[in-house]
Every structure is written in structure tokens, then in C-alpha cells.
């Protein structure tokens with residue numbers, strides 16, 4: 001514990017020195033890790049909301065896999081993609097993970113493995129489906145959530161059909177994972193139990209998830225995933241009011257993000273629109289405990305946009321609709337509380 005505090009103090013000191021003397025140094029991997037990764041993977045990489053980043057695992061993956069994973073993340077899952085970090089910053093995080101764990105990367109070639117996915121599917125059903133689920137995402141009844149997930153973990157098995165994973169892991173690396181398993185999280189080793197040819201078949205089957213399109217669950221006609229409110233103020237004042245209200249309610253605000261695409265078609269001509277992202281980590285943590293598939297940013301966003309006629313609108317997620325996508329009653333109670341927070345904030349802002 002003491003050690004931990006000393007490290008934090010050191011970090012803060014180093015940050016201060018940097019500011020005070022304007023040192024233009026190479027990016028600090030540890031500081032970046034603390035800032036961007038530790039909330040989910042924990043300070044020492046023990047894992048929490050994110051999977052453990054332990055020595056045995058790091059020794060079995062390449063730096064290229066780590067870099068791609070950081071960049072792309074796992075779209076649709078909790079792991080964000082860090083497109084905003086520079087290449088030098090991503091490299092610094094990887095270097096920090098290597099130095100801290102004292103591991104050297106395993107390098108894998110790009111040659112595809114030509115197993116038989118049809119045989120692979122049969123093997124998958126026998127050996128893997130109980131944890132990874134029929135579609136590889138670890139979801140569903142009697143799959144990873146209940147069987148393989150360690151009670152001390154908040155996450156289910158990584159999704160092996162996720163396009164972020166498949167884009168980051170070459171066939172040879174998938175082969176290694178299947179051979180040696182993942183000691184830290186109960187994923188069994190297949191080497192010795194299955195033949196080399198069988199492992200190849202499994203790799204080809206996992207690769208075939210690439211063509212799998214997750215079903216889009218569309219909403220009923222009258223259900224909208226958002227609430228829309230009109231603001232009596234101009235755009236800039238509304239943005240300031242939202243931030244002040246959020247800060248007053250003890251939320252941490254993340255940097256502004258201009259919306260890449262229009263959220264809703266009806267407001268097609270938006271010259272000015274902004275998403276204010278915020279979070280209360282306790283609430284977030286509670287939600288992820290119940291439903292790890294919830295993205296971090298999903299519920300914590302207020303979008304402010306200005307229509308062509310000057311009317312400013314506030315758009316907030318309709319959590320009751322979103323919670324239905326996850327089909328989880330436990331969430332509803334928690335989300336009712338967050339919904340109330342949204343209403344309080346909107347009241348304060350539009351008063």
C-alpha cells in the first residue's frame with residue numbers, strides 16, 4: 001500500500017516538474033497507463049472491469065497485438081479504442097507494460113493457418129462453446145457469464161468474434177492462446193488434449209467469426225433511444241450551463257467531443273453540435289458489474305445541438321429503452337436513478 005502511494009506521489013511530482021520546467025520529454029508510458037487504462041485494468045494490471053494484463057498473458061502476445069488493441073479497442077464492448085493517442089504515446093504504453101512485467105514479446109508471423117473450419121466448429125462446440133457462446137461473444141445463457149467468469153472479475157471472457165480482437169490477433173497468436181490457455185482467468189490449455197491439426201481447425205473456425213454480423217436489434221416504431229428537450233438559451237450558454245450543472249452534481253466531465261455523425265436524422269442541418277461526456281465512476285462501476293457489455297460512454301452523454309433556426313436542443317439517452325436492449329431487470333432500478341439525475345440536470349439547465 002505504502003509503495004502504491006509513493007508511486008502516486010512520484011507521478012504527481014514528475015508531472016509537476018514537467019509543467020514547471022516545460023520539459024519536452026518522450027511520452028511517459030506509466031502516466032498514460034494511469035490516466036487511460038488503470039480505471040479498468042487496475043494499477044498493477046490485475047484486471048477489474050478490463051481483463052488482467054498479467055505477465056503470463058503479456059509474454060504470449062506481440063507488441064503489435066497490444067498496439068492494435070489499444071488503437072482499435074473492442075468496438076461494441078467496454079474496451080475503448082484510443083484513436084487520439086499519438087503513435088509515440090501508444091508505443092510508450094506498450095513499453096511500460098513490457099518493462100513493468102519484465103516480459104519480452106512473442107512474435108507471430110502473418111501466414112494464415114489453413115485448418116478446416118467445419119471440423120473446427122464441431123471441436124468448438126465440444127470444448128469452447130460453454131464459455132465463449134455460440135457466436136464467440138461469450139454472451140447468452142450458460143456461457144461465459146455464469147460458468148467461466150471468475151467471481152472476483154467483473155468481465156466475462158473476452159469476445160473472440162469481436163472485430164477488434166480479430167483485427168489485432170493473427171492466426172498464429174490465436175493458435176498460441178488455444179495451446180497455452182490463459183492461466184489468470186481459467187481458460188484451459190488445449191496442448192496435449194487436442195492434436196496440432198485439431199488446434200488448426202479451431203483457429204480457422206475462430207477466424208470464420210470475421211464474417212459473422214451481429215444482429216441489429218431494431219426498436220419499435222414509437223420507441224426512441226433519446227429524449228429531446230428545448231433550451232431557452234443560446235448554444236454557448238447552454239453548453240456552459242450543462243457543464244456547470246454536471247460539475248455541481250459531482251460528475252467528472254471528459255473533453256468535449258464534436259459528434260462525428262448526426263445522432264438523429266430529423267435535425268439534419270446541424271452546424272453546431274457537441275457531446276458533453278461525463279461520468280460518475282461509482283455509478284458506472286455498479287452498472288458494469290451488472291452488465292459488462294455496457295459501453296462506458298453510452299449512458300453518460302448529453303448532446304447539445306443548434307438547429308438552423310437557432311433553437312438549441314438537448315438530447316439525452318432514453319435509458320429505459322437502452323436497458324431493454326440488454327434485457328436486464330437489475331439495470332432498470334439503477335438506471336431509474338441516473339434518469340432522475342438527467343432530469344434534474346435538464347431542469348437546472350433550462351430553468
Ligand code: HEC
Nearest residue numbers: 051127128131148157158160165177178182185186187202
Ligand atoms: C472455462 C472457460 C473457457 C473455455 C472452456 C475456453 N475459454 Fe477461451 N477464454 C476464456 C476466458 C475467461 C478468456 C479471457 C482470458 C483473459 O484474457 O484473461 C478467454 C480467452 C480466449 C481467447 C483470447 C481472447 C482475447 O481477447 O485475448 C481465445 C482466442 C480463446 N479464449 C479461444 C478459446 C477456444 C478456441 C476454446 C476452446 C478450445 C476456449 N477458448 C475455451 C474462457 C474459456
Ligand code: HEC
Nearest residue numbers: 036037040049050051069070074077078079155158159296
Ligand atoms: C473502460 C474500461 C477499459 C479501459 C479504459 C481500457 N480497457 Fe482494455 N479492456 C477492457 C475490457 C472489458 C477488455 C476485454 C474485451 C472484451 O470484452 O472482449 C479489455 C481488453 C484489453 C486487452 C486485450 C486483453 C487480452 O486478453 O488479449 C488489452 C491488451 C487491453 N485491454 C489494454 C488496455 C490498455 C493498454 C488500455 C489503456 C490505453 C486499456 N486497455 C483501457 C476494458 C478497458
